[in-house]
Amino acid sequence: MTNQELEEGLARAVAQAAPRDLEGILSRCQEQNGKVIPMTKTKTAHPARWRALVAACLALALVGGGAGVFYQNANAVTSVVSIDVNPSIELRVNKDEKVLSCTPLNEEAHIVLSEMNDGKDLEGAKLTVAVNAIVGALVRHGYLDGLSNAILVSVEDKDQQRALRMEEELRSSISEILEAQAPNATLLSQTLTQEAGERIHPISSGKAALVNQIMELSGSTDDDTFDKLSALTVEELSDLLTTRETRVPIGCAAAALRAEEYAGTLSLDSATTEVDPELDKKPAYYEVELHTAFGEFEYKVDAFTGEILSGPANVVTMTQQTFTPAPETSATPITTAPPAVASPLALIGEDTAWKTACGNAGCGVGDVQFAACKLDYEAGRPECYELEFCWNGNQYEYEIDCYTGAILKHEYEYCDETAHGHHGGTGTTTPSVNVTSQVLSGEDAAWKAACAHVGCKVGDVQFAACKLDYEDGRPECYELEFCWNGNQYEYEVDCYTGTILKHEYERCDEVHHGHHALSGGTSNSSELIGEDAAWSAVCNYVGCAWGDLSYSACELDYEDGVPHCYELEFCWNGNQYEYEIDCYSGEVLSQEWETCHNGLHGCGGGRHRGRGHHWNG
């Protein structure tokens, strides 16, 4: 059976086995929304709260630690990837999908990237690693697990195939993070098939594309509308596009302001708001949750007029009539009312809470990493500051009474022993987690380890390939493949320690290639003759001119990873020929031909096979 017959048989079997359910698919196909591709909205119950932190730590540690080894020669930008929620971040990427630059495009993005040296730590990192780190940081800063939660990922590249592949890879990777840590978040993605040039707007190209699509709906072209739309979050823009709304909404900040004005809490320092745009509702509105020391209140604000649609007015006056602070008590957890300290409503503030927690942990406030602090409420009343941070290889969680500064609860988790080798204290017993700050040893070190094991020099190997393999999202080992001295080797090398985890090899075809067996690059006869020389050899052999051939094709064939011969196919003089030409010597190794009675596709003649023998057709 020839290769072609084998493939044809396989094709027939697969075609028969392939499902046929066009109706079923069409029933799942919704209306398409412009060029923005709505992605799956995943919902998973109870994401582990530490996961975001762990993922970010892990990604950051990898990125930060491994940055030095990622630098390559290629500095040309081939793709631009932008990530927009409300923070907008732009990544410029080279052809190897390594990050050349990471730029925060607005103030919120600076805050998100602050712990990554304003994005500079991500330079040199693999794109997916960098994006994972950013998404982890976005989750941790509350941009994706709150009420407003849509993330847009845009890939800009003139090579559509590459853009689509990158988009799919990023979607896959981000989906996993969101599923675990932000199940309510919606992931939107798009590819922009255009040259990855300089940005012409202060916002990302991805967000600009989204804004432009909305402007196209209304036929608007003025800069003012562009600026107003640019200030909206991705969730708001996505809703506008979905509903084909042409008016410009007031925005989350204005909605929160309107609610606070109406509630009479503008003068209070302790009031905070969370805003959820509901622009896909009729009528469109912003839902504003107002958190005060008096309780939690909800408002609906018209998305376009700013009119209050529902919610209580003047809550301060209203609640002062009914709220009586409890008498001064010891620093115990609040159950029914806040304790009276200097002022019954005075919070100690985040700075004091940090000092308390760090003092207890034995570190300075400036020493901690991956820090997060939020005010927790109980029955609509502030109860405590919840602080999370990493220090000295441990992860800490503290709950600090927001009025007295008393430590209500604290615990920590050991980090991976192998990664840090130090942990201590008497925190509550919890399962160990992997927070690794290990540095990748790098491809060079992996090559050295493998070659030393084989007994050759790095420069001597041929047909070399190396890739970093991941296990559960964490780099595990370098996989190396190469040929040396007539053998094909496969190695797995621990990417942190350089330890060889697995190795195997097999002999290459020595019979045929005895004259050019790979021998540490010392053989001069191992150079390929090239396709032109192969064609020339065949034409001389057959006695035809290259220009007379039709339907010609040439492919280099490999045996056990080593180039073996050129396979040439062509038609000439009513016959279809297949030749194998030694790719080093130009010798004719085999030939097949079929007589074409009815043109190329009507081959039905005899088959002749020869070796080193010229058949004169």
Next chain:
Amino acid sequence: MAMSSLPAKMKQTVRPGQWELDRLLLAVGAGDREAFGEVYERTRAAVYATVLGVLGDHHEAQDVTQDTFVRIWEASPGYRSQGSPMAWVLTIARRLALMSLRQGARQGELTPGEWEAIPGGEGPSEEALILRETLGTLEGEERQIILLHALSGLKHREIASLMTLPLSTVLSKYSRGLKKLKKRLEGEEKQ
């Protein structure tokens, strides 16, 4: 100014033989369901082969094949004529298959009953035997490469690009896989 508008130079050449698929995908991008049906007919087997190559399991591959076409429908407004429309389609198929694999899609040999449930999988026909041996004998990447080459019409270098593997790896795995397959089939014939 529309950021997403396509520069004229992006209207690049499409490989002969794929013009029609290119035209159809552009029509699908404009919401043409009839064109979508035509794309389905033309690419169904290649998409299934791609997914089957990754997953090695008929039932999972059926589901992911369906998901792939839904995703093609969603993504098609962003499709631009640029080289190989088949590669564009199969990129989606492959990514969804890999995602499914990561999410714990089962992999393993089918039971005789499951084989018989596959159209064309039953009986001792030569095609059924080839398919069975392809899935049962070849290791992952060999299987993917051979299925892609047999069904998609992609060239080795396009397969290398799709699978992000060096061309030399694709060529050697293709060659090695075919040899293994032939050896197995010859063995079957002798028995």
